[in-house]
Amino acid sequence: MNIRSFIEQHFPPCCLLCEAAEGPLCPACLVDLPWLAEQRCPVCALPTSGRETCGHCLKERPAFSSTQALFAYGFPVDRLIQQLKYKEQLALAPLLGSLLAQNLENELPDLWLPMPLHPNRIKERGFNQAVEIARELSAKTGIPMHASWATRERDTPSQAGLKREARRKNMRGAFKCDHKVAGLHVGIVDDVMTTGSTLDALAAALKHAGAKEVSCLIVARA
Ligand SMILES: [Zn+2]
Ligand SMILES: [Zn+2]
Secondary structure, eight states: OOHHHHHHHHOOSOOSSSSOSSSSSOHHHHHTSOBOOSOBOTTTOOBOSSSOOOHHHHHSOOSSSEEEEEEESOTTHHHHHHHHHHSOOTTHHHHHHHHHHHTOOSOOOSEEEEOOOOHHHHHHHSSOHHHHHHHHHHHHHTOOBOTTSEEEOSOOOOOTTOOHHHHHHHHTTOEEEOGGGTTOEEEEEEEEESSSHHHHHHHHHHHHTTOSEEEEEEEEEO
């Protein structure tokens, strides 16, 4: 199914980015989004010249094995994700989940695990955007989502403004994982990846609980 017919079928009118009467994103705005090029580090999805592993990952291998990100985290994807998170534009979540499902490049995992939010954040926001995105991804791929197999134990201070090392320290011991992941390939789903330290901390906790492999599937890479 092409994107236009998919959107016409599933979503009510009104594009979030222009005046078009198709929502949550019209086909023209969807095509214009900052889709990421192929030239990326296979481990962390930072730009590299020939898809080789980047310097950061060579120096210190993260606990996850690969990352696929759909978009660059810039205008207007940043606005869309903010609208999803803070303005309850929940129709965006199934759209983003479908786009992830349609564009999968890496080996498929045994389960999808959305990035857990701390209960305080869920109370504040009312939902976890990663769960909403992963729900559609799971429906489209037929791979189960297990949102409760990892929990966020600490309400870590905001990562904004912290340097790479400080972010890593900030995240230590933030997650707890169920041992049901033992022997499985876990696909973490999240909306935004910045330095990757939160994903690294979750992946490390999953590996500690016995996961065979952890990969990341991300909507937007900062
Ligand atoms: Zn539009
Ligand atoms: Zn890398």
